[in-house]
Amino acid sequence: xxxxxxxxxxxxxxxxxxxxxxxxxxxxxxxxxxxxxxxxxxxxxxxxxxxxxxxxxxxxxxxxxxxxxxxxxxxxxxxxxxxxxxxxxxxxxxxxxxxxxxxxxxxxxxxxxxxxxxxxxxxxxxxxxxxxxxxxxxxxxxxxxxxxxxxxxxxxxxxxxxxxxxxxxxxxxxxxxxxxxxxxxxxxxxxxxxxxxxxxxxxxxxxxxxxxxxxxxxxxxxxxxxxxxxxxxxxxxxxxxxxxxxxxxxxxxxxxxxxxxxxxxxxxxxxxxxxxxxxxxxxxxxxxxxxxxxxxxxxxxxxxxxxxxxxxxxxxxxxxxxxxxxxxxxxxxxxxxxxxxxxxxxxxxxxxxxxxxxxxxxxxxxxxxxxxxxxxxxxxxxxxxxxxxxxxxxxxxxxxxxxxxxxxxxxxxxxx
Amino acid sequence: xxxxxxxxxxxxxxxxxxxxxxxxxxxxxxxxxxxxxxxxxxxxxxxxxxxxxxxxxxxxxxxxxxxxxxxxxxxxxxxxxxxxxxxxxxxxxxxxxxxxxxxxxxxxxxxxxxxx
Numbered sequence: 001x002x003x004x005x006x007x008x009x010x011x012x013x014x015x016x017x018x019x020x021x022x023x024x025x026x027x028x029x030x031x032x033x034x035x036x037x038x039x040x041x042x043x044x045x046x047x048x049x050x051x052x053x054x055x056x057x058x059x060x061x062x063x064x065x066x067x068x069x070x071x072x073x074x075x076x077x078x079x080x081x082x083x084x085x086x087x088x089x090x091x092x093x094x095x096x097x098x099x100x101x102x103x104x105x106x107x108x109x110x111x112x113x114x115x116x117x118x119x120x121x122x123x124x125x126x127x128x129x130x131x132x133x134x135x136x137x138x139x140x141x142x143x144x145x146x147x148x149x150x151x152x153x154x155x156x157x158x159x160x161x162x163x164x165x166x167x168x169x170x171x172x173x174x175x176x177x178x179x180x181x182x183x184x185x186x187x188x189x190x191x192x193x194x195x196x197x198x199x200x201x202x203x204x205x206x207x208x209x210x211x212x213x214x215x216x217x218x219x220x221x222x223x224x225x226x227x228x229x230x231x232x233x234x235x236x237x238x239x240x241x242x243x244x245x246x247x248x249x250x251x252x253x254x255x256x257x258x259x260x261x262x263x264x265x266x267x268x269x270x271x272x273x274x275x276x277x278x279x280x281x282x283x284x285x286x287x288x289x290x291x292x293x294x295x296x297x298x299x300x301x302x303x304x305x306x307x308x309x310x311x312x313x314x315x316x317x318x319x320x321x322x323x324x325x326x327x328x329x330x331x332x333x334x335x336x337x338x339x340x341x342x343x344x345x346x347x348x349x350x351x352x353x354x355x356x357x358x359x360x361x362x363x364x365x366x367x368x369x370x371x372x373x374x375x376x377x378x379x380x381x382x383x384x385x386x387x388x389x390x391x392x393x394x395x396x397x398x399x400x401x402x403x404x405x406x407x408x409x410x411x412x413x414x415x416x
Numbered sequence: 417x418x419x420x421x422x423x424x425x426x427x428x429x430x431x432x433x434x435x436x437x438x439x440x441x442x443x444x445x446x447x448x449x450x451x452x453x454x455x456x457x458x459x460x461x462x463x464x465x466x467x468x469x470x471x472x473x474x475x476x477x478x479x480x481x482x483x484x485x486x487x488x489x490x491x492x493x494x495x496x497x498x499x500x501x502x503x504x505x506x507x508x509x510x511x512x513x514x515x516x517x518x519x520x521x522x523x524x525x526x527x528x529x530x531x532x
Binding site: 066207208209210224237240242243244246247251252253254255256300301302303304305306307309310311344400401402403 | 417418430431434435437451452453455456457459460461462464465466469471487489490491492516517518519524525526529
């Protein structure tokens with residue numbers, strides 16, 4: 001039955017002490033065979049299952065997840081959403097996603113708390129100015145809202161920012177008003193609930209061990225809950241995608257590194273937009289609870305430890321305190337790391353491969369959250385039709401042989 | 417943060433070093449004959465195991481020498497460092513703590529860095 005959330009259901013359940021809310025999704029035991037198995041129960045994976053069921057009429061689908069839904073990078077990012085990427089290919093992909101975000105709460109009848117509070121990318125030197133202005137122009141040509149803010153306009157928007165008295169003064173910024181933040185759990189839960197209603201089996205605590213193939217065709221996947229046969233498998237396992245690909249004999253151009261984030265103690269509203277600076281490496285927004293959500297960088301070495309080096313946080317905090325001296329005495333509540341899979345060109349891979357029936361959606365590196373619905377939507381298309389959607393055709397694996405890379409090191413706000 | 421044992425200077429703080437990615441990568445022979453795909457693999461694809469990993473480091477703010485290392489990427493434990501011309505150690509000499517390919521080790525992942 002389709003679950004509906006409204007002010008009435010809230011009132012009704014409040015009377016019974018919130019003990020009788022229906023379970024949002026079933027927890028079925030896996031069946032022996034599925035048309036499609038999605039490995040990875042984060043936003044991208046659950047979204048893929050949702051769009052496969054909704055737009056492509058597939059019913060026999062499973063999502064397997066080694067931990068709990070949204071417990072990987074979906075729950076470990078800084079939830080920033082924007083589409084101001086330089087190249088046409090990426091602009092189309094991220095804009096597709098942003099448009100889906102704008103309608104997602106009503107489509108899912110589940111509040112993903114998408115708050116379009118604007119995203120600012122700061123320029124700290126002459127080169128930044130030129131690169132960012134170029135990006136603004138490229139965005140405008142692609143119909144993406146983006147414009148240049150002078151220092152004075154920045155000061156008006158973010159009065160707490162120290163623009164002058166620092167080593168790399170703030171000289172201007174790009175601004176995308178339609179950008180913003182969303183609730184990370186809600187996107188996973190919303191997709192999971194609606195996919196489950198359409199018959200998708202969501203199987204948690206089910207770790208994929210090995211992808212099995214036979215004569216270049218997919219057979220299925222060995223999991224901690226036994227062997228599951230499948231016609232098609234989509235791997236959306238972020239940092240662990242390379243490990244799973246290896247088990248099927250595929251080498252992917254990915255390197256896995258911890259990317260850290262941290263949140264402060266909650267304070268009263270002080271910053272009502274998202275400010276990112278890749279040059280001094282600090283980006284910040286304020287959550288609805290009042291915590292500052294701060295993004296740090298990746299470690300220089302490969303690692304799967306979901307922890308990250310302390311020196312990375314030190315760098316970020318140094319930059320934060322310089323940019324916002326008012327935060328100098330705040331305490332940080334929590335710090336964590338997520339394992340991101342980074343591609344040589346800082347662009348994702350949404351592609352089929354040499355093995356028939358095996359598909360990858362990976363390489364999102366440090367910026368996958370914003371793309372969640374868009375990536376899921378075009379990946380579902382790729383799996384269902386056995387060929388890429390027009391939007392993701394450039395993000396194939398062949399580009400590492402042809403050399404037609406989509407180099408987004410400039411637009412991927414975190415320098416890596 | 418890691419303490420890295422530079423084979424020339426001894427144990428030093430990680431902030432003195434820079435990471436150089438996978439070690440023992442061999443440039444393919446006959447670059448005129450090999451196809452785009454093989455060449456692309458050499459240029460773009462590097463090993464990315466969860467577990468034992470051969471990698472390179474350089475002591476940037478020290479002796480500035482390059483050296484190799486075996487590190488467990490699931491725990492960040494550095495198992496051995498050795499000079500560039502030394503033979504690469506056999507990985508069978510080390511115990512891998514990851515039981516399944518994408519499983520987590522009991523100690524060393526997340527913030528669980530010591531035994532409870």
